[in-house]
Amino acid sequence: MVKTQPYNRLARALPVVFDQEGKRLGVLENADEPILEQEIGSIDILTFEIPFNDSKAEYIENENIIELADSRYIIRRVTKKRAGNDLSMEVYCEATWYDLQQAEPMKIWEWINATPEEILQDMLADTDWYTGVIEITSTRNLSLEQGMVNRLKGVKELPGLFDGELLFNTNNNTVDFVEPVGIESGASLVYRKNMDEIEHEYSTESITTKLYLYGAENMTIKDAHPDGLDYIEDYGFTNKTRVTIMKDERFSNPYNLYDKGVNALKALSKPTGSYLIKMSDLSMMTGLSHEEFFLGNSVWVFDKELEINKRNRIMKWKYNVKRPWDTEVELESKRPTLSDLLSGIQKGSGFLQSEDSVSKDEMLNLNVFNYLLNSRADDGFSYWQNTGWEIDPINGYSGNSSFKATADPGTIKELTQAIYPSHRDSYAISFRANTNNIGVGSGGRIGVQIKVKYKDGTEDEPVFVSLIN
Numbered sequence: 001m002v003k004t005q006p007y008n009r010l011a012r013a014l015p016v017v018f019d020q021e022g023k024r025l026g027v028l029e030n031a032d033e034p035i036l037e038q039e040i041g042s043i044d045i046l047t048f049e050i051p052f053n054d055s056k057a058e059y060i061e062n063e064n065i066i067e068l069a070d071s072r073y074i075i076r077r078v079t080k081k082r083a084g085n086d087l088s089m090e091v092y093c094e095a096t097w098y099d100l101q102q103a104e105p106m107k108i109w110e111w112i113n114a115t116p117e118e119i120l121q122d123m124l125a126d127t128d129w130y131t132g133v134i135e136i137t138s139t140r141n142l143s144l145e146q147g148m149v150n151r152l153k154g155v156k157e158l159p160g161l162f163d164g165e166l167l168f169n170t171n172n173n174t175v176d177f178v179e180p181v182g183i184e185s186g187a188s189l190v191y192r193k194n195m196d197e198i199e200h201e202y203s204t205e206s207i208t209t210k211l212y213l214y215g216a217e218n219m220t221i222k223d224a225h226p227d228g229l230d231y232i233e234d235y236g237f238t239n240k241t242r243v244t245i246m247k248d249e250r251f252s253n254p255y256n257l258y259d260k261g262v263n264a265l266k267a268l269s270k271p272t273g274s275y276l277i278k279m280s281d282l283s284m285m286t287g288l289s290h291e292e293f294f295l296g297n298s299v300w301v302f303d304k305e306l307e308i309n310k311r312n313r314i315m316k317w318k319y320n321v322k323r324p325w326d327t328e329v330e331l332e333s334k335r336p337t338l339s340d341l342l343s344g345i346q347k348g349s350g351f352l353q354s355e356d357s358v359s360k361d362e363m364l365n366l367n368v369f370n371y372l373l374n375s376r377a378d379d380g381f382s383y384w385q386n387t388g389w390e391i392d393p394i395n396g397y398s399g400n401s402s403f404k405a406t407a408d409p410g411t412i413k414e415l416t417q418a419i420y421p422s423h424r425d426s427y428a429i430s431f432r433a434n435t436n437n438i439g440v441g442s443g444g445r446i447g448v449q450i451k452v453k454y455k456d457g458t459e460d461e462p463v464f465v466s467l468i469n
Helices: 096-102 116-124 151-155 158-162 254-268 338-342 360-365
Strands: 016-018 024-027 032-039 043-051 065-068 071-083 086-095 110-114 130-134 140-143 165-169 174-178 184-190 195-203 210-214 231-233 243-247 272-279 298-303 308-320 327-331 385-387 390-392 402-404 414-416 447-450 463-466
Touching: 043 071, 071 096, 086 096, 096 151, 110 116, 116 130, 116 151, 116 158, 116 174, 130 165, 140 158, 158 165, 210 254, 231 254
Parallel strands: 130 174, 184 298, 210 243
Antiparallel strands: 016 024, 016 065, 032 043, 032 308, 043 086, 065 071, 071 086, 110 140, 165 174, 195 272, 210 231, 272 327, 298 308, 308 327, 385 414, 390 402, 447 463
16 A cells, blocks of 8 residues: 555544555545554554544445554444434544454464564564564574464553563564564643543552462472472562462463563562543644654653652553543553463473473473474374383373383383474473382483483493482
């Protein structure tokens, strides 16, 4: 579509309608109650009304495009209504990025040690969307259920995984992934200047001071807790015990669950504060252009009587484009759920753990998405070279099954798999084994042998890790 929108400021901008091929049809001068409802990384919809007998009403067709300032929306619902002798149409539009949820399925479903840019590029491949500004360069692992997760849902996994924010730019079809820090706007919200109503909520309703955590297969955090406890506490705000019990199947590593839980409790153990404000956008008035603000911006809020004088981000708003003085904004984010705070570690294919032989640092650096395929014997001996091993369908640890070998004097029994790791300098080997009541004969041994071979054909001496003394 050729960009022809003459209204580059949101306040009092007029909607412009295009057909599905991008041909400009006209400016909707008589559009009434144009409300832009947006929330960072979540909602972006535009609604308005237009008289039924308006000369431009014929252009209001489903799937036509509405452009407002520098954003584009698709008409999704048109409702014709009568109020006495007044006939009108209500129009509901969604931002163009909503269409990502109905794009063709992705071709890649799992990422190991990948950056947000790498994951986004794969998720947006073969669409008309592209990566934009990427400020976060850390690496994470992500695994989605193949064929069952649409592209938009996949993209929205990134904020919890990397602690960032998604920005969809509908004017050039790019997706930014940035640090969750808003630009400081020159705007200030002051009672009797541009603020009519303010509601400040300070709540301890959902406060938690003691948190019990369980992961996959009812795994506790005892192995990771310095005192061997299955709960964590934070009484920084109140000495009252307020208990929450949480299970999250995504976690199969007690150290990751413990560390995430500690950070989560820092937020859950404190009251929440939010502001709901009815205000005016004065930026369109002569000499007040510095008062312009946008979703995600940080603004000053001042009310002497309520003793409020602080800077907060605009996280959500209902912006009246035609009457900017009738705008409702919500500052600061809503209280995150415990699930939100724990998000970021996805459930992997599982791995065996030996808590007494693996240090905390190694566990924290462990690749949650095990390079071993079929590591829990869920699919028999697929991907393994087997000599003498059996499948135990009952005594699994992170799954229902496990591998089992019965001693046979003078016989070597091996279970082998070659893996192809990524670019890290070091790796941790993690497994869980039941070695109770095991004895070996003369020259016998039980353990894991690790052999590293490099691209140039050279290889290290094999390392044998014994499972018995």
